[in-house]
Amino acid sequence: MALAFISNSIAFSSSSSSRAEQVVQLNSTSFQPSDRCHLVSPAVLKLSPKRSRSVKALNAESRRSGSIVPSAAITCAPDVMEKPVEVEDFEQLAKDLENSSPLEIMDKALEKYGNEIAIAFSGAEDVALIEYAHLTGRPFRVFSLDTGRLNPETYKFFDAVEKHYNIRIEYMFPDSVEVQALVRTKGLFSFYEDGHQECCRVRKVRPLRRALKGLRAWITGQRKDQSPGTRSQVPVVQVDPVFEGLDGGSGSLVKWNPVANVAGNDIWNFLRTMDVPINSLHAQGYVSIGCEPCTRAVLPGQHEREGRWWWEDAKAKECGLHKGNIKEETVNGNESDTLHANGSVSDIFNSSDILNLTRPGMENLLKMEDRKDPWIVVLYAPWCQFCQAMEASYVEFAEKLGGSGVKVGKFRADGDEKAFAQQELQLGSFPTILFFPKHSSRPIKYSSEKRDVDSLTAFVSALR
Numbered sequence: 001m002a003l004a005f006i007s008n009s010i011a012f013s014s015s016s017s018s019r020a021e022q023v024v025q026l027n028s029t030s031f032q033p034s035d036r037c038h039l040v041s042p043a044v045l046k047l048s049p050k051r052s053r054s055v056k057a058l059n060a061e062s063r064r065s066g067s068i069v070p071s072a073a074i075t076c077a078p079d080v081m082e083k084p085v086e087v088e089d090f091e092q093l094a095k096d097l098e099n100s101s102p103l104e105i106m107d108k109a110l111e112k113y114g115n116e117i118a119i120a121f122s123g124a125e126d127v128a129l130i131e132y133a134h135l136t137g138r139p140f141r142v143f144s145l146d147t148g149r150l151n152p153e154t155y156k157f158f159d160a161v162e163k164h165y166n167i168r169i170e171y172m173f174p175d176s177v178e179v180q181a182l183v184r185t186k187g188l189f190s191f192y193e194d195g196h197q198e199c200c201r202v203r204k205v206r207p208l209r210r211a212l213k214g215l216r217a218w219i220t221g222q223r224k225d226q227s228p229g230t231r232s233q234v235p236v237v238q239v240d241p242v243f244e245g246l247d248g249g250s251g252s253l254v255k256w257n258p259v260a261n262v263a264g265n266d267i268w269n270f271l272r273t274m275d276v277p278i279n280s281l282h283a284q285g286y287v288s289i290g291c292e293p294c295t296r297a298v299l300p301g302q303h304e305r306e307g308r309w310w311w312e313d314a315k316a317k318e319c320g321l322h323k324g325n326i327k328e329e330t331v332n333g334n335e336s337d338t339l340h341a342n343g344s345v346s347d348i349f350n351s352s353d354i355l356n357l358t359r360p361g362m363e364n365l366l367k368m369e370d371r372k373d374p375w376i377v378v379l380y381a382p383w384c385q386f387c388q389a390m391e392a393s394y395v396e397f398a399e400k401l402g403g404s405g406v407k408v409g410k411f412r413a414d415g416d417e418k419a420f421a422q423q424e425l426q427l428g429s430f431p432t433i434l435f436f437p438k439h440s441s442r443p444i445k446y447s448s449e450k451r452d453v454d455s456l457t458a459f460v461s462a463l464r
Contacts, residue, residue, distance in 0.1 A: 090254060094235040098261070105236050105258040106132040109219055110140055116246065117217040117256070118143050120208075121169065123154040124279055124289040126221030127161060128267050131276050132258060133219075134165055143170040143211055147203035148179065149291040153280045160277040172207040179203065189293060196294060196309050203291075212243045217254040225263055226288070234260045299450055306386050306449075345383045347412075348391045353398035355409040359420065362411050365436055366424060366443070375407045375436040376460055377443075379421055381414035384430040390451040397456045406460055435463050 097105050109117055110133060118141040119129045133140040144158065162169055182190070182202050191199045212218060222234045237256050245253030259267060264287075271278060281289055285297030288308050298307040357365070357377060365375060378394060380387040398408040413421035413430070421427035425434060426445045433446035433456070446459050 090237055090239050091235075094237045097236045100236070102128075102258040102262060103132050103135055105256065106219070107136040107138070109217065109237070109256040109258070110136055110138040113217045113254075115139070115141065116215055117141070117219065118170070118211075118215055119219045120144070120221070121161075122221065122289065123150065123157055124221075125264075125267050125271065125282070125287075126259075127157075127276055127278065128259060128270055129219055129221050130161065130165060130167075131271070131274050141170065142167060143172060145204050145207050145211075146171045146173050147291050148174065149203065149293060151281060151289070151292045151295070154289065157277065157279040164277050170211075172211045174203040174207050178206070191294065191309075209243055212240075212245060212253055213248075214246060215253065216245050216247070217256060219256045219258065221259055222257045223259055223262060223264065223267070236260050306389075348382045348388060349378065349380065349394055349410045351395045351398055353402050353408060354395065355407060357409045357411045359417060361409075362420075362425065366441065368436075369439075369441040371436065371438050373405055373407050374438045374460075374464060375409055376401075376456075377409040377411055377434050377436070379411050379413040379425055379427050379430065379432040379434065381412065381430045383414075387431045390431060393451055393453050393456070397453045400453060400457065401460070406464070433459075435460060437463060 097108065100108075106129070119133060121127070121130065121142045121144045123144065130140075130142060133142075158169055161167075179202060182199065186194075186198075218240075224232050224234055234257050236258065237254065239251050240253040240255040243253050244250070279286075279289060285299070286295060286307060287298055289295055290308055294309055296307050362377075365371075365377075378387075378390075382388075401408055411417075411421070411425075413425065413427055413432070418427070421432075425443070426432065431451075433451075434443040435446065436443045444463060446456075448455060448459070
């Protein structure tokens with residue numbers, strides 16, 4: 001995700017009342033083009049005094065006098081007398097705003113924090129946030145993370161947005177030394193082998209952390225329907241559970257999610273109505289857009305987040321920018337099987353045409369070299385939104401195969417069965433579909449991401 005700070009009017013303040021002006025020189029380290037990273041060129045910022053806001057975030061620590069935070073939102077903390085301030089109840093505020101429109105929530109956020117809040121812009125449909133901010137008539141800022149691995153279409157989109165709104169996006173870049181070390185040690189595509197978290201940490205999370213240290217609040221485009229596994233409980237405003245703001249310490253940053261309760265199709269209706277610029281990748285089937293190597297178009301029947309880090313399990317569908325959405329429900333890296341076993345997640349693929357296979361049943365199926373009938377089996381986890389997305393088509397597919405001689409089954413492969421499924425059944429991520437031919441013990445893995453009825457039928461017909 002690329003995040004950018006836009007600045008309609010950005011004021012900076014001096015850390016000492018005895019100096020009317022001072023010049024701060026920000027030094028950059030050396031950069032090698034082969035490392036796919038951008039560095040901010042040395043900049044000279046002229047600082048002018050301004051009155052400090054007396055807004056203190058929940059549980060915030062005292063700011064350090066005289067410090068200057070080198071971020072996209074550089075603000076120098078003036079020497080001020082600490083005065084008792086009322087701690088705001090953001091949980092109550094979220095309840096009060098739960099039924100408010102995105103425009104009302106955006107207006108409230110900009111009114112409350114002024115120049116100390118910024119919109120996080122990823123270069124996708126969250127351009128709606130910028131349109132809402134524009135409609136309030138208030139000054140606003142936008143920032144974006146340029147990871148060095150974005151699609152060319154995203155960079156063109158950034159330019160179009162800047163011109164349309166007459167703004168400047170405040171780009172944050174990864175540290176060139178860290179990128180260089182990662183690339184030289186593990187190569188350009190290590191995330192395909194050992195997961196995306198390390199690369200995202202270097203290229204996205206740390207630059208975001210620097211940017212947020214200069215703010216008291218930020219605005220994101222998170223929606224509850226984007227990722228049912230991690231974002232279904234996102235409130236419209238909250239104390240950020242992961243990152244720190246200008247004052248430092250836990251609770252020093254507030255996170256606003258104005259479109260949390262808006263459905264994706266309603267966002268698109270709004271964008272078309274307002275005739276705002278959009279990323280041309282959307283017309284190519286991309287819904288959720290991030291870095292080029294880790295983003296692809298989705299197919300009919302697939303959830304929008306399935307276009308991100310598709311080689312990993314559904315649990316990993318956050319890059320770290322919204323890590324606080326992931327609840328502590330894991331055991332040895334898996335979803336909490338205690339949580340799912342106690343009935344909080346209903347089983348799926350329930351049909352009289354689909355046989356529910358147990359571990360012994362799968363072991364017997366693997367041992368057979370001369371089966372009476374061919375089998376097709378889905379390895380699934382009921383909590384996986386991608387499995388849930390294909391449920392209807394798989395049930396219809398099973399009904400279609402009724403009486404054809406092909407048996408259709410399902411095997412729950414999470415929890416204690418996951419290691420067995422990975423070792424014996426070629427499980428990579430959920431869902432995995434296997435075809436067991438009539439005269440072969442070796443199952444054949446369905447490699448396509450097309451899970452509609454016609455595609456599954458063509459797969460079986462080609463192998464019978």
